[in-house]
Amino acid sequence: MQLSLQDVVKQYNGTTILNGVSASFYAGHCYLLLGQNGAGKSTLAKCMVGDEKVDAGSIILNGSTSQVFDEIAMQYQTFESYKHLRIREIIQLFKILTENAYYSEELYEILGIHSYERMLLKNASGGQRKAVSIFLAFLLNKPILLLDEPFADLDLMKKKKLLYFLQTSMQQQNKLLIIISHEVAEFEALFDYIYILDKGKIVEHGKKDELQQKYKHAVLPGIEGIYFDVTGQVLGGRGA
Template sequence: MSHSVITVKGLKKSFKDKVALNNISFDVKMGEILGIVGHNGAGKSTLINTMVDIYKPDEGDVEYLFDRKSMYDHIGVQMQKNYFEGNAKVIDICNLYKKLTKSDIDLDEMLDGFGLSKEKDTYIKKLSGGNVQRLSILLTLINQPEVVFLDELTTGLDPVARRKIWEVLREINRKNNVTIIITSHFLDEIEYLADRIMILNKGEMVYLGGVTTAIDQYSQGEKVIEFQIKDPMASFKLDKYGAIPLNDDRYQIYTKDDEKVLMELITKVGIKNLVVKSPTLEDVFLKIAGYKLDKEGRIINE
């Protein structure tokens, strides 16, 4: 069992009467990738901001394994918004960070790993949004932190660029045992990267554990039947099955007795375009917190 590098105890944070975090307690293990997911406003950024001392909690406490006074020597924080001087070149900003953090990292190697070698002499104001995002992650890693916080990891990046970032992060996690805490709206990202996931729902931690454990725990041998009904007026017939409405007039039913339910749906309700499958992480989310995903796989509010 690895040590805890961060211990969060009973965190509470409100903004006026809005409760952003309600009694959150957990440990971050050294060398793990912890993925924090939740809908807009679930409390992800507030949690990270409180963990890195940007916000003061109303109650509770965050303990680090290392000396709190030198915390910023040990951690790297990438926030949602970045403000870079537009008239500086990529390499200038990198050198500045390197100097400020007294790092001996090989910048050429890093720029290459992030696919930014060609942009080395590009002015920040001329960079694409995706490249600004890559640069901000790169800068977070320049001081060779032991713990990295990445808020909204790959928002704004195309699928190829996202994969590249995932690989870089996995490598620094595996090679250097860097602990990584990421928030994301994308379940595929968390499923791919995270050793454990935390599901936040309206400021509450509703799940913390392994991805496969989440699926096993919440599915309990159930199958998922997804379908459309032939006659929308017949939707009341689905009530007794606890059907969850999805996009595009589709419904989802969880059942341990898929054969019987399927027969009933076909003969008594009238369904089409049906799929029977084992639950995925996406289904688990839908079940735990009523989340839905948009076409790109991003969590959207109910």
């Protein structure tokens, strides 16, 4: 399975957010999408799942532009739907409505949803909503998963358990996993490929191991060093 972006352009009110983005993603691998706030990461993700219509370019799955969006599930940074339902009711609703739903008791436990499943969504914290959004993205059982800051708002133990779950589920189910995240230092083992987005353009990409060799003299360790050498920016912070 191959998901391809070809010269994708997206504008808002005359401002170009994505300026000719091209990328290729393959099943069985995990891709890390990096960039500062405003670089276009979330806009690109929304275009990939069909929430936003591209102004130019193409999004292609296995050589076809039809039904691309039906094959991608996205975990959003915030989950605001069904505020007046209890969390377990929301999950059950999605389970009933989803054909071949993937209901993982392991993921339910990792995210600790059992401890607040009776809570109305409107009363849930940011971390709890993030957990529900992650669970629902997996429950939809799509071949492509796009996770937007999945580790944010989770405590350290949940982050570690989620890392292991993502690694094993990707291998066992041959998923294509694309992750937008500023948190990389503790999760580098998860990522196979890296794409760096800056001012709406892909400015560097490649296999993680090859990029680490290319930027082996970076002043910062690991992926953070690659990012700093390419952009002059610290992940989640300011430039040098």
